[in-house]
Amino acid sequence: MILQINTNRPQALSGRDVTAILGPTNTGKTHLAIERMVAHHTGVIGLPLRLLAREVYARVAAKVGEANVALITGEEKITPPGARYSVCTVEAMPRETDAAFVAIDEVQLAADLERGHIFTDRILHLRGRQETLLLGAGTMRGILEKLLPGLSVITRPRMSVLTYAGSRKITRLPRRSAIVAFSSDEVYAIGELIRRQRGGVAVVLGALSPRTRNAQVALYQSGDVDYLVATDAIGMGLNLDVDHVAFAQNRKFDGFQYRDLNAAELGQIAGRAGRHLRDGTFGVTGQVDPFPDDLVQRIEAHQFEPAKVLQWRTANFDFASVDALKASLDTPPPVEGLTRALPAADARVLDYLSREDEVLKLAHGRERVALLWDACALPDYRKIAPAQHAELVSAVFSDLARLGHVDEDYMADQVQRASSTEGDIDALSQRIAQIRTWTFVSHRPGWLANPTHWQEKTREIEDSLSDALHERLTKRFVDRRTSVLMKRLRENAMPEAEVSPVGEVLVEGHHVGEMQGFRFTADRSAEGEDARAVKTAAQKALAVEFEARADRFAACANGDLALDSDGFVRWLGQPVATLVAGEEALKPRAVLLADEQLTGASRDKVAARVERFVSFQIESLLKPLIDLRDSESLSGMARGIAFQLAENFGLLNRRNVAEDVRALDQDARAALRRLGVRFGAYHIFVPALIKPAPAGLMTLLWALKNDAKDKPGFGDVVAALSAGRTSIVSEPSFERAFYGLAGYRNLGRRAVRVDILERLADLIRPALAWKPGTGSRPDGGYDGGAFVVTPAMMSILGATADDMEAILKGLGYRGEPKPAEEVAAHLKSLEDAAQTPAAPQAASTEATEVSADAGEAVSEASPEQEAEKPAEAVESAPVSSEAAVVEAPAADTEVASAGEAAPEEEPKPVLLWRQGRFDGPRKRQGQRPTGKGGERHGRPGGGREQRDGGAPHRGKPRVRDGDKHGAKHKGAPQRQREERPVRIDPDSPFAKLAALKEQLKK
Known part of the structure; x- marks a missing residue:
């Protein structure tokens, strides 16, 4: 067989008219080959990658016109009629040609274990009629001169300097860097890291389609991104403006095993740094050990171990039978310097199919065996298991053998599966690999009944998939x-x-x-x-935007601004300032929330507008408080009480100022009422300040002054207080004074609004004053000086029976437990007694007296205040004996076991409430007080005193009784105060009530 080769092709091992242009990267070898080719009338150039073939095709077409250039690869053929130049991948180069010029680029790949035998075959056998150029690394000089006697060798120096830059972290690499890794996972991880730190990267993988790789390279070349992450695909002729190459890995899988890259391979990749006359650098990242000094010197000097042998496989195949074909593949090389290549992908597929009976039945005769070998050359773009790829080849061969072409339905089904543009990067990459397989099929002569249709169809799908993949890569790795x-x-x-x-x-x-x-x-x-x-x-x-916003803010209306419960001043919902404590509670300071770019006059405008708005909010919402503080119509004790109200945000516990209140004359009381002050049974307060808006502002100002705004839960408590509810469950972690700011008083576990407490006093007062036989029993009345809790009382407070017990005790009432049966029986007897006729005149007179002396808390409620009562504060209704007894929770009854009666539990006692030692609604005039001045027993109004705005009772002089337990004062005589004239305010409702009483008497 060797003799046959030498006889048929004696020029195969000759170097006559062959020139080798050798040197490192960036020596202009490919550029020289293009210039030499177009200088001839016809020419063929072979390149290692389809991507590089596309680039060279574009350059040649720009020189001689597209009509004169053909592009021939395994997956793409552009063959204009009469084309004089052909740009091919090495695998697609013709075995023989009549072209005047032939060039083979990157001839050092002849030593590659997977593809080397194809390069070797073209180097040894393919020649141009006038000129043949072999382009590659300087390591090929010795082996080429040995195999091709008479070879002319030209070496070219690198046009720029390549130097080692050491180790750097990925995030500290300079701009225009390429980071090299050898697995898609590592490439993706590096791409994600650089995107987060530096804005984005372009990605170049061998698995990408040429269209996608071109788009990614264009992304980098345009300057949209400054970093490129790639595999060793960039080492083969991609012309990139790279200043630095960093190795993130130095091991790769070569198709057979994982191994370290040798010095020549590292040099080929590192040589991508620096273009034309611009110097470049190379180095490693923190994931790779720094290169040894001797390796660095070899890469910088481009001195590598020369290639000793080239991979070789016979080109003379024996198609007599499948076994003969397999035997021919084992033919030893004809000359020294060549080594038999390891079984390539096509040989491995053939070996697998040769064990299939169905394939062997079809592969009979030279033509069928040649057809089988042709089918085995179908590339494994998907990089799947050999058995799976062999199944695909078997299906294609079966159709070719039986039908003469690949079945159209089978082809359509396979193409359709690969057409979807949905999915992530890996899914799209797999579909591109799959469609490339069918693109290759569509370009095989005689394999399809309608090849033009399928060439267009597969090209369209590959382009759409490539565009989608580029979009996904850009979206994932480029900001x-x-x-x-x-x-x-x-x-x-x-x-x-x-x-x-x-x-x-x-x-x-x-x-x-x-x-x-x-x-x-x-x-x-x-x-x-x-x-x-x-x-x-x-x-x-945004430099101009700040000034424009400042002008708009300074001119905005108050309706565009708001003050939140958390202390933020907002402009159209956006925070512009926050309040902090000032020297006075009613004068907080505003701190602007603005960037440093808001300066000078613009900042002063914003600050002044915020100050005006905050002042307006305080002066309008807290006007009653400010009026009390600044009023000039008050003097003496009235001014003192007004000052205390202003200091305590409009709320005073009446018993704390009982003596001061008693010292007020009617003019002073009237003046305070005109300023919105109400004298209640338990509190002296300003009803207007209990409304949600003023209450919310007061709680905020107090929180600022007392550093409570940042306490956990502050916002929730303020929201609840500002909602105007009659009572809420109090938060133990907050100071009790905090609730008073919103008009609430802490009683037990609940905080109750003070105006609601006054309404509770209105219900309790007649119940306490009533005695059997004096008229119809008021709601809750029991007997002289005692009452029971009614549903109406609980309703206005929104409280349970347990809450009511704590509230009444907090108000100073004393609970006396009574058996439920006794209470029910007593109430029943009262109801029965009410059924008997009574003297209507006496009842009417007594009721009149009660209404006259019921207390100022009833008559002082203004119409506006009454309108503000919550819906849940329903009017009280007469309570039956059953309703009164139900005040105590019913005893739980457990289900007895079968056949046993459940034991009866005694009902819980009912609490009978009486006047205690603390706060409570004042009794009718004429009853004895419970303590000296009311202070000892905590009553807000003291002992018997003239009602605010009312006339003296029945014209009698006021008498101040001593202690209820006079014995404690060792029999000291009671002091009687002299009668003094009282000036009555004619506009007072009490004066009108007194006049009405006089008319009734007449």
């Missing part, structure tokens, strides 16, 4: 916003900014953050260099 911003900043150009009505900030059309009032918040997804680019671009672009 367009940051890349655009950094590019504009490098150009020192003012970015175009726009602020939407909702505050979204767009720079160059990309979202960079939000403007909230006078603060810019960068997009939270920005990190590292991304965040710095966003902030820098935004600051440059």
Whole structure:
């Protein structure tokens, strides 16, 4: 067989008219080959990659016109009629040609274990009629001169200097760097890291389609991104503007095993740094050990171990039978310097199919065996298991053998499966690999009944998949916003900014953050260099926006501003300032929430507008409080009480100022009432300040003054207090004084609104004053000086029976437990007695006296105050004996076991309430007080005293009784106060009531 080769092709091992252009990367070898080819009338050039073939095709077409250039690869054929030049992948180069010029690029791949035998075959056998060029690394000189006697060798030096830069972290690599890794997972991980830190990367993988790789390379070349992450695919002729190459890995899987890259392979990749006359550097990342000094010197000097042998496989196949074909593949090389290649993918598929009976039945005769071998050459783009790929080849061969072409339905089904553009990067990469297989099939001569249709169809699908994959890669690994911003900043150009009505900030059309009032918040997804680019671009672009906003804010109406319960001043919902404590509670300070870019006059405008708004809010909502503080119509004790009310935000416990209240004359009381003050049974307060808005503002001012605003749960408590509820469950962690600011009083576990407590006093007062036989029994009345809790009392407070017990005890009432049966029987007897006729005149007179002396808390409620009573404060209804007894929770009854009666529990006692030692509604005039001045027993109004605004009782002089337990004063005589004239306010409701009584007497 060797003799046959030498006889048929004696020129195969000759180097006559062959020139080898050898040297490292960036020596202009490919450029020289293109110039030499177009200088001839016809020519063929073979390149190692389809991507590089596309690039060279474009360059040649630009020189001689597309009509004169053909592109021939396994998956793509552009063959204009009369084309004089052919640009091919090495695998697609013809075995023989009549072209005047032939060039083979990257001839050092002849030593590659997988593809080397194809390069070797073209090197040894393919020649141009006039000129043949072999382009490659200097390591090929010795072996080429040995195999091709008479070879002419030209070496070319590198046009730029390549130096070692050591180890650097990935995030600290300089701009225009390429990071090299050898697995898709590692490439993706590095891409994610750089995107977060530097804005984005372009990705170049061997598995990408040429269209996708071209798009990614264009992304890098345009400057939209400054980093490239790639496999060793960049080492083969990709012309990139790379200044630095960093190795993130130095091990790869070569198709057979994992191994370290040798020095020549490292040099080939590192040589991508620096283009033309611009120097380049190379190094490693923190994931790889620094290169040894001797390796660095060899790469910098481009001195590598020469290639000793080339991979070889016979080109003379024996198609007599499948076994003969397999035997021919084992033919030893004809000359020294060649080594028999390991079984390639096509040989492995043939070996697998040769064990299939169905295949052997079809593969009979030379033509069928040749057809089988042709089918075995179908590339495994999907990189799947050999058995799976062999099944695909078997299906194709079966159709070719039986039908003469691949079945159209089978082809359509396979193409349709690969057409979807949905999915992630890996899914799209798999579909591109799959469609490349059928693109290859469509270009095989005689394999399809309608090859043109399928060539167009598969090309269309591959292009759409490639575009989708490029979009996914860009979306995942490129932050367009940051890349655009950094590019504009490098150009020192003012970015175009726009602020939407909702505050979204767009720079160059990309979202960079939000403007909230006078603060810019960068997009939270920005990190590292991304965040710095966003902030820098935004600051440059928003310089004018701050001034414009300040002018609009200074001229805005009060309706555009709001003061939150958390102390923030908001402009159209956006915070512009926060309040902090000032020297006085009613004069807090405002701190602007603004970036440093708001300066000078613009900042002063904003600050002044905030101050005016805060002052307006306090002066309008707390006007009654300010009027009390600043009133000039008050004097003496009235002025003192007004001052205390102002200091305590409009609420005083009456028993704490009982003596001062008793010292007020009617004019002073009237003056205080005109200022909105109400004298209640338990409290002296300003009803207007209990409304939600003033109450919320007062709690905020108090919290600012007492550093309580940041306490956990502050906002929830303020919201509950400001909602105007009659009572709420109090928060133990908050100071009790805090609730008083909103007009509430802490009683047990609940805080009750003070005006509701006054309404409770209105219900309790007649019940306490009633005695059997004096008229109809009031709701809750039991006997002289005692009452029971009614549903009406619980309803207005929104409280349970347990809550009522704590509330009444807190108000100073004393609970006396009584058996439920006794209480029920007593109430029943009262009802029965009420059924008998009674003297109507006596009852009427007594009722009149009660209404006259019931207390100022009833008559002092203004119409506006009555309108503000909550819906749940229903009017009290007469309570039956059953209702009164139910005040105590019914005893629980447990279900007895079968056949046993459940034991009866005694009903819980009912509490009978009486006047205690603390607060309570004042009794009718004429009853004895419970303590000296009322102070000892906590009664807010003291002992018997003239009602505010009312006339003396029945014209008798006021008598101040001593202690109820006079014995404790050792029989000291009671002191009687002299009668003094009382000036009655004619506009007082009590004066009108007194006049009505006089008329009734007459």
